[in-house]
C-alpha cells in the first residue's frame with residue numbers, strides 16, 4: 038500500500054478536481070488570428086437568427102457507400118472489445134455511423150459525410166428523426182447538405198442546433214432506415230465555450246461533438262432541448278462508429294476506439310477508427326508523444342506534447358490503477374484500448390468513450406496552483422474521475438442534461454474508492470472531505486441533487502451535483518453497508534450496460550438489493 042504525503046492531503050481540502058467544472062487556471066489569452074472560416078455563409082442560423090432554414094438537397098442518385106462494409110456487419114468492431122464484452126458487438130438495433138471526414142491544413146475546418154443506420158426500437162412509429170448540431174451551441178458552425186433517406190433526397194430542416202429529417206414513410210417499430218448527409222464544420226479557436234471541448238488552440242485540436250449526432254427518443258419523445266453549456270452536452274444511445282479521418286500528416290491523431298487501418302500519401306494521413314458500442318466519437322490531434330501499458334486485455338495509451346511526457350506517464354499510472362480497481366469491483370472495462378490525451382480545455386478533465394482528456398496545465402508535474410496545490414495531485418484525482426465515467430456515462434448511460442448526478446456523482450464516488458483502494462481508508466476519508474469543500478460553494482444548502490443541469494445557478498451545479506451528490510452516494514453506501522452497496526452497483530451496471538439508467542431505476546434496484554425503503558434518503562438528498 039502506497040502512502041500519501043500529508044501536504045497533498047491538505048491540498049485536497051482546498052481543491053477538488055472534477056470534469057467540466059472549475060478551470061484549473063484562467064484560460065490562456067488567445068493570440069491566434071481569427072480563422073478566415075470563422076463567420077462564413079456556411080454557418081447555420083444562430084439562436085438569434087431566423088429560426089428555421091431549409092437544408093438544400095441536391096437531387097442525385099444515392100452516393101456510393103463510404104465503406105466496403107455492410108452496416109449490418111459488426112465484425113469490424115470485435116477487435117476493439119475485450120473477450121468478456123465481445124457479445125456487445127451484436128447489440129440489437131443500435132445505430133451505426135459510417136463516417137469519413139477531411140480536416141483542413143489549419144485544423145480549424147472539416148468536411149465530411151456520414152451514413153447513419155437507424156432502427157426504430159420504440160413501440161410507436163416515427164415520422165421524423167432528429168440530430169443535434171452541437172457545433173452551433175459551441176460557437177463553431179456546421180452546415181448540413183444532401184440529406185437522403187434510403188437514397189432519396191428529403192427536405193431536412195435546421196432550427197438553431199437541431200436538424201430534423203422527415204421520413205418519406207413512417208418508420209414502424211423494428212424497421213431500419215438509412216440517413217445519409219454531408220456536413221461542413223467550422224472549429225472555434227478559443228476555449229471560452231463549454232470548456233473548449235471543440236477548439237483548435239495552443240496547436241492542439243479538440244474535436245468533440247463535431248458531426249450531426251442522433252438525438253435520443255425515449256418516454257418523453259425526441260430529446261431535443263437545447264443543452265445548458267455549464268454541463269455535458271450529450272445524451273445519446275450507445276452506437277457503433279466506423280470513422281475514416283484524413284488529416285495533415287504532421288500531427289498525431291488520437292481518437293475514440295481502435296485504429297483498424299492507416300496510410301500516408303502526399304502530406305496527408307488517412308486513419309480509420311472503429312468503436313462501439315459507444316456514446317460518441319472524439320478526436321484530438323497535436324504534436325504528441327505516446328507512452329503505453331497493457332492492463333489485462335486493454336492497452337492504455339497516454340499522449341502529451343514531449344515537454345509534458347512526465348505528466349503523460351503519471352496519468353498512465355493512475356488510469357491503469359483506476360481501470361483495474363473498477364474492473365474488479367464493478368464490471369470489466371469493455372474495450373481493448375483506453376486513450377488519455379491532454380488538451381487546453383478549461384475543465385480539468387473530460388470524459389469520452391474509451392478516451393479521457395486532461396487539461397495541459399496539470400501535466401506540469403513540478404508546478405503548483407496559485408493556492409499551492411501540486412498539479413500532480415490534481416492530475417491523479419481528475420484522471421481517476423474520468424476513468425470512472427467509462428462505467429458511469431459510457432457503459433451505463435444517462436440523461437446528462439436532466440439527471441447529471443447519475444454519472445457525475447458516481448464518477449466522483451469512484452474516485453473516492455480509488456483513493457481507498459490505492460492508499461487505504463484514512464487517505465480515502467481525507468480525500469472525501471473535498472466533497473464537503475465543494476458543497477460549501479453553495480453554502481451547504483440542501484439543494485436537491487437530482488435536478489437538470491439548467492436548474493442550477495452558477496456555482497450550485499458543481500457544489501451540488503459533484504459535492505452533495507457524492508456525499509449522498511456515500512450515505513447510500515453506509516445505509517446499505519459497503520458489501521451490499523458494491524453488489525448493488527454491480528447489479529446496476531450489469532442491468533443497464535449499453536442502456537440508460539434513470540434516478541427511479543437506480544433507486545428501485547438499490548431497494549431490491551437492500552430489501553429496504555430508501556424513500557426517506559432519496560427525499561432528503563435527491564428529490565425536489
Ligand SMILES: [Zn+2]
Nearest residue numbers: 055056445448
Ligand atoms: Zn465528471
